[in-house]
Amino acid sequence: MILSLVEEIIGLLCYILSYTHPELISERNGVAAYIFSFITLLLITMSIAVLVGIENTIYSNQKKKIEKQNKEIEDLVASQNRFFSSMSHEIRTPINTIIGLNEMILREDISDDIAEDAINIRSAGKMLLNTINDILDMSKFQAGDMKLLVETYKTGDMMSDLVGMLWLRAKEKNLEFHVNVSPDIPSELRGDEVRIKQILMNILNNAIKYTKEGSVSLSVQCEKKEDGIVNMIYSVEDTGMGIKKEDIPYLFTAFKRVDEGNTKHIEGTGLGLSIVKQFLDLMGGKVTVNSVYTKGSTFIVEIPQKAATDQVIGEYNYNKGSKLGRRSGYKHRFEAPEAKLLVVDDNDSNLLVVTKLLRDTKIKVDTAKNGYEALKLTQDNPYNLIFMDHLMPEMDGIECFRAIRNQAGGMNCDTRIVILTANAGEENRSLYAKEGFNGYLVKPVTGNDLEDEVYRQLPKNLINIVGDSSIDEDTVSWIKENERKKRIVITAEASSDIPKALCQKYDIRTFTQRVRTKEGSFIEGEEIDTQGLLRYMENPENTAKVEYPTVEEYERFFAKQLLSANNIVHIATTSSEENSAYKVAKEAADSFDNVTVIDSRNFSTGQGIAALMACRMAEAGMTVNDIEEKMKRLVSTVRATYMIENMTFLARDGSVNATYAGVLNSLMLHPVTTVKDGSITLKGMMMGSQKRVWRKYIDFTFRGYKPDSTVVFISYAGLAKKDLDWIRAEVEKHHKFKATFLVETSPSVAASFGPGSFGISFVFIKRL
Ligand code: ADP
DSSP, X not given: OHHHHHHHHHHHHHHHHHHXXXXXXXXXXXXXXXXXXXXXXXXXXXXXXXXXXXXXXXXXXXXXXXXXXXXXXXXXXXXXXXXXXXXXXXXHHHHHHHHHHHHHHHHSOOOHHHHXXXXXXXXXXXXXXXXXXXXXXXXHXXXXXXXXXXXXXXXXXXXXXXXXXXHHXXXXXXXXXXXXXXXXXXXXXXXXXXXXXXXXXHHHHHHHHTOXXXXXXXXXXXXXXXXXXXXXXXXXXXXXXOOOGXXXXXXXXXXXXXXXXXXXXXXXXXOHHHHHHHHHHHHTOEEEXXXXXXXXXXXXXXXXXXXXXXXXXXXXXXXXXXXXXXXXXXXXXEEOTTOEEEEEOSOHHHHHHHHHHTGGGTOEEEEESSHHHHHHHHHHOOOSEEEEOSOOSSSOHHHHHHHHHTOXXXXXXXXXXEXXXXXXXXXXXXXXXXXXXXXXXXXXXXXXXXXXXXXXXXXXXXXXXXXXXXXXXXXXXXXXXXXXXXXXXXXXXXXXXXXXXXXXXXXXXXXOOEEEETTEEEEBTTTBOHHHHHHHHTSTXXXXXXXXXXXXXXXXXXXXXXXXXXXXXXXXXXXXXXXXXXXXXXXXXXXXXXXXXXXXXXXXXXXXXXXXXXXXXXXXXXXXXXXXXXXXXXXXXXXXXEEOSOSHHHHHTTSSOHHHHHHHHHTTEEEEEEXXXXXXXEEEEEXXXXXHHHHHHHHHHHXXXXXXXXXXXXXXXXXXXXXXXXXXXXXXXXXXXXXXXXXXXOHHHXXXXXXXXXXXXXXXXXXX
């Protein structure tokens, strides 16, 4: 760059010199020209060589620098990782003593003041522990080191564990805790159970944490996909403080806590949801949020898992057998006075904690301060269970484990050995599993953790259950089939004219609009019905027009439906009109993660038929994305036509020119329209006696189409029963439908087309 600049300047100077002092220029002879061009060539080659050389040096210097930086970063990440895991180990050991001995204080007959202090110590200890776990996970994600451990697990047991861990927390805050598990979930799945539990614990904990009163509900459903994959859908709903729309995009950012004005007094680091998101990315899952600020939130987690069996979970109940149940006030849940336990740990406090925490179970506990002491004891004393620490000086837990297994003449070659360690993390869990340990407990342990593990490992003939060991059924409500949240609910505007019977059968929810008349605006169907509106319109002075709803109205409608559904697929009226309901619904849907708006490119029964198609797809178990894709194609297979009795109403609401309408009316011409790409298209004018016109219109509707035989909708306004019977018979002459529905159009549609008009809508298989 510099060289070429210098060259440019020299060149410029030569030109200036030759211009100002022409006498200096001399004619070049042949030899001089050769020499000159040779020198030029030489100079150019040299400058290129110098340039390339410089660039090469810069490039290799930079490469070295980047390599060095990368190496430094790798070293830094590795040492940071080492630091975090050793920090985690170092912190866990003293917390084990704090939490364990604190629990012993709580078990004593102490004054309320002391109990309150001890409870605060317990929650501070747990909080510290959660933070350490989160930091450890975060550092692993940052180092790209996080791995999943995929194993077969029992879905019911996982659910029991979750409920067992959370119901008490909900109860302590006086919150209702509802659980509903769909019976068609496979009873065994393959995946990382521990991490899935961690994800759900995080979200459920937040729901409890950020809810002052009301309830927290967990609902579990699944969608079956190909190759035995099921999409597990866990939905956690609370009636808590909710999240502002503008905060939702930041929820999953690490260290970010939103709405700090209201949340700063609630403990938290802002790491939880970021970890949840990263785990879900690793599992190919996703999390979506619907929230109404101050009203509550719903977090929906979807995780694809492989079904490990064809058996389903069935009507699910908390499995009391798998856990012993947990109560707030401690009471030991079993006694095993005949059982003998050996605890091996180099730390005196840890030995003390385990011994004390198991005191009430009357188990005989021996302790050993290192591997050699342990081996001396295992040589001659038969134990029913051994708890082994990992990191111990001289002989570590794994070496000691191997030695016990192979001890010549030893009494404990087959005794169950559980590793009890401060080494948290998945890689450690699998390390111990590979080694052959019979269980894995991470410090700090609570009395409940220890009792659960001892209960799991000991032969049942050594255990006597004491007292009542079931969980408080009143606190956890198990939701029955009919109260369960629906996976997908289909919604549409009420003007989609879906027969009531079908709305009930498929649980289609409709959004009602308002009709504006000179007397004011009325909610259609509720404050004004079709007959009433047509009577009102008998006065030629009166007008009625549908009012476009606002974004807020749609938001309220969707939020309400989401209370009983995980997803909404809204089949909207045509998008072709300006300010159409479709556009408004779409804008409202943007505030939710789980509302999908599909343009039906139609209205009235044409839109209704589209909604029915979507319902059938949802019932067949299709996912929202699949429904959306398929509907985009299928909306163009709806044939919807309308026969308008006369143009009076259309002229009155300003849709057509009044003079033009007057001329057509006086000639007794009846317009026939179709809906194409969402717009009404005039297909012709029919003239003659009423029945002749109707017959011609029906012929026209079916001509050139092969209908799908399922269903035909006939929508009408202001027609008598005998006329409707006639129309129906005429329609059925053209095609044998399995069901014919006569639907009185909604007030807003009737107000446009006027009495005596009717329409026919069906799905066609092909054009003939
Ligand atoms: P934290 O440790 O702060 O709870 P999270 O990552 O778990 O961190 O959550 C991030 C933020 O999201 C929280 O600080 C809180 O503002 C908000 N949040 C999460 N869950 C809920 C919920 N169920 N209701 C209201 N706000 C929530």
